Amino acid sequence: MATDPAAELPFFYGSISRSEAEEHLKLAGMADGLFLLRQCLRSLGGYVVSLVWNVEFHHYSVEKQLNSTYCIAGGKPHCGPAELCEFYSNDSDGLVCTLRKPCLRSPDNPIRAGVFDNLRDNMLREYVRQTWNLEGEAMEQAIISQAPQLEKLIATTAHERMPWYHSKIPRQEGERRLYSGAQPDGKFLIRDREESGTFALSLMYGKTTYHYQILHDKSGKYSMPEGTKFDTVWQLVEYLKMKPDGLVTVLREPCVNRNNTKQTPVVPSGVSIKNILHGRYSLSNVFIEASAKWLIIIIIILLLNTVHFFQRRLRTNGYTPPPGVPLGGSKEIKTSPPTDRPMLPMDCSEFVNPYHDPNDLKKFFINRDQLMIDEVELGSGNFGCVKKGVFKTNKGHTDVAIKVLKSENEKLVKDEMMREAEIMHQLSNPYIVRMLGLCQAECLMLVMEMASVGPLNKFLSTNKDKVTVENIVGLMHQVSMGMKYLEEKNFVHRDLAARNVLLVNQQFAKISDFGLSKALGADDNYYKARTAGKWPLKWYAPECMNFHKFSSKSDVWSFGVTMWEAFSYGGKPYKKMKGPEVISFIASGSRMECPSGCPDRMYALMKDCWTYKHEDRPGFVKVEECMRVFYYSISNKTPPEVTADAAEPLK
Structure with a gap:
C-alpha cells in the first residue's frame, strides 16, 4: 500500500465496502462531520469520502482525473487526497457539512489492500522491463513518470491473475468445474466467450448453474445487463461479491482454476521485490516465468489481430454477425451487398488507432x-x-x-x-x-x-449540390459517436459546433478544438465556470448562459445546434440575433425552424436536444442510438444490434 497517495492518512481504511465504512462510523459515535476515506471500487485510483450528518451516512466519490488531480463531483481539483480532505475540512463546497472529525483507524486495524494493490507493483515492473527493456533506476523513473497511464493499462489484464479466471473454456466445461467438489451457493468462475475480448460469468445456486454474459460497451466498461459499469472485469467481480446486481445471488466462493498457468503471478507467490533485492530469490527464475508469459500474450495478440483483420474484411464484403446470437454463439449470416463507399471506423468491430505506437506512453x-x-x-x-x-x-x-x-x-x-x-x-x-x-x-x-477537407460548415456551404441528406445524417451520426465517447470519459467539450467538426473526406468527420473542454468528476456531473469570457452563446444551453454550468447534457444542446447547421448546409443559427435576444428567444419556448429538406425525424431529435431543463434532455447514449437507427434506415447497410427503445422518439 506504500504506493497509494492516501496510505499515510490515519483515517484512510483502504479497500473496505460501504457497509463496513458505515460500521466504523457507527462505532466511532456518529457525530456530525465524522468522516473516513476509503478506496473507490468503481474508478481506478479513486476514493470515497464517507461522512456522517444528522445520524445519516453520505458517501462522496473522489475521482482521479487524467491529469492526476482528484475532485469530488462538481468540486475543485486537488493535487492529492490529503489536500482534498484538508480543503473540505474548511469549506463544505457542496457536501452536507465540512469534514469535522476524522474516524481514525485503530492500531490493530491496518489498511486493507485491494485486489489490484497486491498485484500492481510486480505487474508495473514486469511491463516496463518487458516493453521498454529497462532495469534499475531507469525502470523506477519510467514507472514514476508514467504511473497513471501504466496502471490503467495493466489493470485491464489483472483479472488473468485471479483464481476465478478460467480463460477460454466451453460452457459445459465451466459447469463441470463448478459441479466438481463442494457446490455452495455463490460458487463462481469467469471464462472467455467465443467473441474476442468478451466474458461470461458462470454461477452456482441451488445446485443449478446459471450463465450470464458480461457486457462490454464501446467505452471499454464492463457490466451485467442493466447493471453498474466498471473499468475492469476484476472490479465488477469485487462489486458482485457485495451486491447481486441482477444475479440470482452474490458471488461468494471462487471456483479456483488449477489448470491454467496464466494464473501464476509474474513474481511467484510469496516472492516480493524486496526478497529479490536481498538475494532470497533468483531474478533469473522470475525472468524465465515472465518471459514465457509475455511470449504467450504476444502470440495471442498477433492471432487476435489476424482474426479481427479477417472479420473486418468479411464485414466489408457484406457479412455481419446477427443481433441476439446466443451466449457463446459464433454463427454468421449474409446481409445486404457491399456499397462502393470506403470502409469507415463505424463499419469495424473495433477501432484500430492509425497513430498507435507502443512507445506512445513515452x-x-x-x-x-x-x-x-x-x-x-x-x-x-x-x-x-x-x-x-x-x-x-x-x-x-x-x-x-x-x-x-x-x-x-x-x-x-x-x-x-x-x-x-x-x-x-x-x-x-x-x-x-x-x-x-x-x-x-x-x-x-x-x-x-490532419483532416484535410476542413470544417463541416464551410464544406457544406460550398458543396451543396454534392452532399445528400444521407451523407449529412452519416456525418452527424459519427459526431454523435464521438460525443458519446467523451460523455463516457466524463469530458464536456463546451464548444461543439459545425466549425469544430473537421472532415477527413466527404464521408468521415472528426470533432476538434478542445480549448474550452473540462474533465468532469463523475457521470451526470457538471462543471461551473467562474467567469463568462468569450463564449459561443448561440450554441450554449440555457443553464450555460444563465448559471455558467456545463455538462454532457449542455453538449447535447450544442449537438442540436450543430445538426441544424449541417442540415442548413452551413447556415448561421439564429440569423442576426444578438446574445441577449437568443436568451429571450429560447426562454419564451421558441426554437429554430426546421431547415428546408431536413427529415422530420432529424428535426424531432434537434428539438429533443433543445429541451429547456437539462435533467429532461437526452444523453448522448440516446442521441447516438436515434442517429444510428435513422442512418441505417435510409442506407443500404445492416445496423448492429440496438436496444428496443432506440427506434422510438426520445420524449
Whole structure:
C-alpha cells in the first residue's frame, strides 16, 4: 500500500465496502462531520469520502482525473487526497457539512489492500522491463513518470491473475468445474466467450448453474445487463461479491482454476521485490516465468489481430454477425451487398488507432527536427494560427496540422494550450482529432492529425449540390459517436459546433478544438465556470448562459445546434440575433425552424436536444442510438444490434 497517495492518512481504511465504512462510523459515535476515506471500487485510483450528518451516512466519490488531480463531483481539483480532505475540512463546497472529525483507524486495524494493490507493483515492473527493456533506476523513473497511464493499462489484464479466471473454456466445461467438489451457493468462475475480448460469468445456486454474459460497451466498461459499469472485469467481480446486481445471488466462493498457468503471478507467490533485492530469490527464475508469459500474450495478440483483420474484411464484403446470437454463439449470416463507399471506423468491430505506437506512453513532447512546417495557413485566431506540416517518424512521414502559438500571446495562452494538449492526448477515438504531441521550440506548437477537407460548415456551404441528406445524417451520426465517447470519459467539450467538426473526406468527420473542454468528476456531473469570457452563446444551453454550468447534457444542446447547421448546409443559427435576444428567444419556448429538406425525424431529435431543463434532455447514449437507427434506415447497410427503445422518439 506504500504506493497509494492516501496510505499515510490515519483515517484512510483502504479497500473496505460501504457497509463496513458505515460500521466504523457507527462505532466511532456518529457525530456530525465524522468522516473516513476509503478506496473507490468503481474508478481506478479513486476514493470515497464517507461522512456522517444528522445520524445519516453520505458517501462522496473522489475521482482521479487524467491529469492526476482528484475532485469530488462538481468540486475543485486537488493535487492529492490529503489536500482534498484538508480543503473540505474548511469549506463544505457542496457536501452536507465540512469534514469535522476524522474516524481514525485503530492500531490493530491496518489498511486493507485491494485486489489490484497486491498485484500492481510486480505487474508495473514486469511491463516496463518487458516493453521498454529497462532495469534499475531507469525502470523506477519510467514507472514514476508514467504511473497513471501504466496502471490503467495493466489493470485491464489483472483479472488473468485471479483464481476465478478460467480463460477460454466451453460452457459445459465451466459447469463441470463448478459441479466438481463442494457446490455452495455463490460458487463462481469467469471464462472467455467465443467473441474476442468478451466474458461470461458462470454461477452456482441451488445446485443449478446459471450463465450470464458480461457486457462490454464501446467505452471499454464492463457490466451485467442493466447493471453498474466498471473499468475492469476484476472490479465488477469485487462489486458482485457485495451486491447481486441482477444475479440470482452474490458471488461468494471462487471456483479456483488449477489448470491454467496464466494464473501464476509474474513474481511467484510469496516472492516480493524486496526478497529479490536481498538475494532470497533468483531474478533469473522470475525472468524465465515472465518471459514465457509475455511470449504467450504476444502470440495471442498477433492471432487476435489476424482474426479481427479477417472479420473486418468479411464485414466489408457484406457479412455481419446477427443481433441476439446466443451466449457463446459464433454463427454468421449474409446481409445486404457491399456499397462502393470506403470502409469507415463505424463499419469495424473495433477501432484500430492509425497513430498507435507502443512507445506512445513515452512520447508527449516532439522534437523540432521531426517537424516540417509549411507556410500555408489552414486557419487563424487570437491565439495564433494553424499550419500544414509533416511529422517525421520511424514509420515514415505523416501529414499533420500544427497549431502555432503567437510569441506575443505565450504568457496568456500557453497554459490553456498545454491544458488542451493534456486533454487531447488522453483521447483515442476515430471521431475525435488525434493529438500527436507538443513541440516547444521557437514557439509552442500543438501537433494534431490532419483532416484535410476542413470544417463541416464551410464544406457544406460550398458543396451543396454534392452532399445528400444521407451523407449529412452519416456525418452527424459519427459526431454523435464521438460525443458519446467523451460523455463516457466524463469530458464536456463546451464548444461543439459545425466549425469544430473537421472532415477527413466527404464521408468521415472528426470533432476538434478542445480549448474550452473540462474533465468532469463523475457521470451526470457538471462543471461551473467562474467567469463568462468569450463564449459561443448561440450554441450554449440555457443553464450555460444563465448559471455558467456545463455538462454532457449542455453538449447535447450544442449537438442540436450543430445538426441544424449541417442540415442548413452551413447556415448561421439564429440569423442576426444578438446574445441577449437568443436568451429571450429560447426562454419564451421558441426554437429554430426546421431547415428546408431536413427529415422530420432529424428535426424531432434537434428539438429533443433543445429541451429547456437539462435533467429532461437526452444523453448522448440516446442521441447516438436515434442517429444510428435513422442512418441505417435510409442506407443500404445492416445496423448492429440496438436496444428496443432506440427506434422510438426520445420524449
